[in-house]
Amino acid sequence: MVISKTIQHGSNHEKPAVVTDSVGSNADASPSHETTEFVLSKDGFKLFPQPILGDHLDPLNWSFAQKHIILAIIMSIYFMFTFITTTTVPSFPELEENYAASLEQMNWTVAIPALGLAVGPLLWASPADIIGRRPIIILGTAMALAATVGAALAPNYSGYMAARFFQGLGVSPASNVGLAVINDLFFEHERGQKVGLWVLAIDLGLLFGPLIGGAVDLAGYVWIQWLSAILFGVMLLAEVLLLPETLYPRHLMLSEQHRRRHPCTDADKAAPSYHDAERSKIPRTKKLAFMNVAPVPGVRHPKLFDTIYRFIKTFKYAVVPISIMTYCFGWYWWVLSVVTLVPTAYAQYSPQIQGVLYLGLIIGTLVSEVCCSGSLSDYIVLHLSKRNNNQKTPEMRIWLAYPAATLTAVGLIVWGVSVDRGYHWIVGQVAFAIFGAGIQMGNTAVCSYVVDAYPMQSMAMMTFYAVMLNLSAFIDPFFVVPWVENWVNTEIACFSIVMSPWFCTGWTSLELAKSQKVKITFKSRNGGHVIKNLNIDILGHLFYKSATMESQSFNWCPTNMLDMPPS
Incomplete structure (x- = not known):
């Protein structure tokens, strides 16, 4: 595991650290890497929500x-x-x-x-x-x-x-x-x-x-x-x-930022650029019409x-x-x-x-x-x-x-x-x-x-x-x-x-x-199949706990409406 830190040089006054967590394996003598990057506050906590570094529209x-x-x-x-x-x-x-x-x-x-x-x-x-x-x-x-x-x-x-x-x-x-x-x-x-x-x-x-x-x-x-x-x-x-x-299309911009930083499987060839998000053509926040009455692009729109x-x-x-x-x-x-x-x-x-x-x-x-x-x-x-x-x-x-x-x-x-x-x-x-x-x-x-x-x-x-x-x-x-x-x-x-x-x-x-212990079961929409191997960061966000995939028991904390569509 390799952890590196850089400092954000954006308009945000807090200047959090960017942490890169890279895990490599040598199966079949062919190295592979799975890289996860996240931003920390000055106190060492993972920021939530995660900002889009370099995007002045965030x-x-x-x-x-x-x-x-x-x-x-x-x-x-x-x-x-x-x-x-x-x-x-x-x-x-x-x-x-x-x-x-x-x-x-x-x-x-x-x-x-x-x-x-x-x-x-x-x-x-x-x-x-x-x-x-x-x-x-x-x-x-x-x-x-x-x-x-x-x-x-x-x-x-x-x-x-x-x-x-x-x-x-x-x-x-x-x-x-x-x-x-x-x-x-x-x-x-x-x-x-x-x-x-x-x-x-x-x-x-x-x-x-x-x-x-x-x-x-x-x-x-x-x-x-x-x-x-x-x-x-x-x-x-x-x-x-x-x-x-x-109102900002955060999920879309985070996924786009990750895709642009890692266009291929070899992390060494993926040179991150914290200004990629600025090149996006999606109108958002200050780029929307002065008196906007159209649906904001890039976000989920609920029914009335x-x-x-x-x-x-x-x-x-x-x-x-x-x-x-x-x-x-x-x-x-x-x-x-x-x-x-x-x-x-x-x-x-x-x-x-x-x-x-x-x-x-x-x-x-x-x-x-x-x-x-x-x-x-x-x-x-x-x-x-x-x-x-x-x-x-x-x-x-x-x-x-x-x-x-x-x-x-x-x-x-x-x-x-x-x-x-x-x-x-x-x-x-x-x-x-x-x-x-x-x-x-x-x-x-x-x-x-x-x-x-x-x-x-x-x-x-x-x-x-x-x-x-x-x-x-x-x-x-x-x-x-x-x-x-x-x-x-x-x-x-x-x-x-x-x-x-x-x-x-x-x-x-x-x-x-x-304080209660409960067993968490994630099911698909169409048949009750258990969804396994969920990303640990998703579980950490849902339960605010350091969950491990070896166990299906977690310290339950009501932090998300699992079956309610997000706002």
């Missing part, structure tokens, strides 16, 4: 600045994902008077955009895999802009509700399509931090919404919608000018209804619904409850002061992301993988969920007691900070886990996540008013104690699942 090779400009655009859209939902909360009294509606009907105006946010990912995912990420994001933002103008000009309650639905539908690509863009831009070992920043955007949008809405309400409740329209307009301009296509089919089929893979549904309905549920309960809990204050009382949640969320969350998740994975022979498993992300669940429960309970007993407002702010920190850490842990567990189905995973997250947000406002009328805040908070052990139990079941 998003993985783009500069640090360009990657993070695109990330900032995606984060800004995801910020609006929840901002539009909660920014109208301080203006409820004016909206009630203008539309002759009850408080319960006003809570429905928070639920309706959440319904659009839940339906949207099912509609946008397949087109984003066909014509690309860029046109879908631009189209969605344009729809959200038009709907926001409609909400500002709505003459009656029904028109306002319709506009609110299309607001949510338009901004919904920020969830699954937005995460797919992050998946296109960054390597696996970078995703914890980047997903953490992406999650930070949705959490801050949820919390800054009432804060900004309360201040803007001084100019009139209509200006809350006009401000959102201005923000959507700026984002639309940034998307048109600064957001290139990121494949997303709905995959969403239903996802229930078959227990680790996904266990983690996501437990988080959405047993944990994240309480965020929107708290946001809509604040005006009732602090009824003695003006809407502007009530908006300021969300600062505790904002501070806790920011501190959690800076000190913990994504970066801490990446550190935990790196530390645990070094103890596991440099083999990473998605379940290493789970460890961050335990302190997150504890912080969330403690913060929510303390806040409920402080409101019920009339404690000083600073007690509630400290509780909010603890609660916000737990929510941010938990959201990062869930998103990072499902993406790492099923990297080839990241779009399907985030579609399931986005639908469930927003279904919980859609259902919640229908129960908040009856709870406030019949329960006290302490009882609502203490109910979270019941849900937190359920959440921890869900994660513990995932830990138990990964």
Whole structure:
């Protein structure tokens, strides 16, 4: 075995090493060689996905600045994902008077955009895999802009509700399509931090919404919608000018790169050139039309209804619904409850002061992301993988969920007691900070886990996540008013104690699942024949383990939907 290393001299700032693994045999006195090349990170881990060295059209090779400009655009859209939902909360009294509606009907105006946010990912995912990420994001933002103008000009309650639905539908690509863009831009070992920043955007949008809405309400409740329209307009301009296509035909380019480097069986005659990929005539990423509406060449194109089919089929893979549904309905549920309960809990204050009382949640969320969350998740994975022979498993992300669940429960309970007993407002702010920190850490842990567990189905995973997250947000406002009328805040908070052990139990079941030994059988499509002699790198990708072909038993880790078509 011969291992050689060279350093990439591309535009990518990381400059990973290229490792060539050559195995020779002397059967019949005729040497033969089988050569496998792969790229390592600076820490010695095999990069996933593998970049196309020398190809400036590969998003993985783009500069640090360009990657993070695109990330900032995606984060800004995801910020609006929840901002539009909660920014109208301080203006409820004016909206009630203008539309002759009850408080319960006003809570429905928070639920309706959440319904659009839940339906949207099912509609946008397949087109984003066909014509690309860029046109879908631009189209969605344009729809959200038009709907926001409609909400500002709505003459009656029904028109306002319709506009609110299309607001949510338009901004919904920020969830699954937005995460797919992050998946296109960054390597696996970078995703914890980047997903953490992406999650930070949705959490801050949820919390800054009432804060900004309360201040803007001084100019009139209509200006809350006009401000959102201005923000959507700026984002639309940034998307048109600064957001290139990121959907890249990676499998095709990797196979072409291997073929060009090794045109014959004698590896000594195959002189590698890291610029071969640039000579390909396939239009991709920046070479596509400015407003492309044609299928992106070189990638697998799903059918339009494949997303709905995959969403239903996802229930078959227990680790996904266990983690996501437990988080959405047993944990994240309480965020929107708290946001809509604040005006009732602090009824003695003006809407502007009530908006300021969300600062505790904002501070806790920011501190959690800076000190913990994504970066801490990446550190935990790196530390645990070094103890596991440099083999990473998605379940290493789970460890961050335990302190997150504890912080969330403690913060929510303390806040409920402080409101019920009339404690000083600073007690509630400290509780909010603890609660916000737990929510941010938990959201990062869930998103990072499902993406790492099923990297080839990241779009399907985030579609399931986005639908469930927003279904919980859609259902919640229908129960908040009856709870406030019949329960006290302490009882609502203490109910979270019941849900937190359920959440921890869900994660513990995932830990138990990964320790089981199973026998893996690969079958062909047409007759149940066992497929043997699979490439060891394929097995390593599927199971994140150093599998050996002498044994058919592997340490099972749910990292791919073996019978689900890839996204």
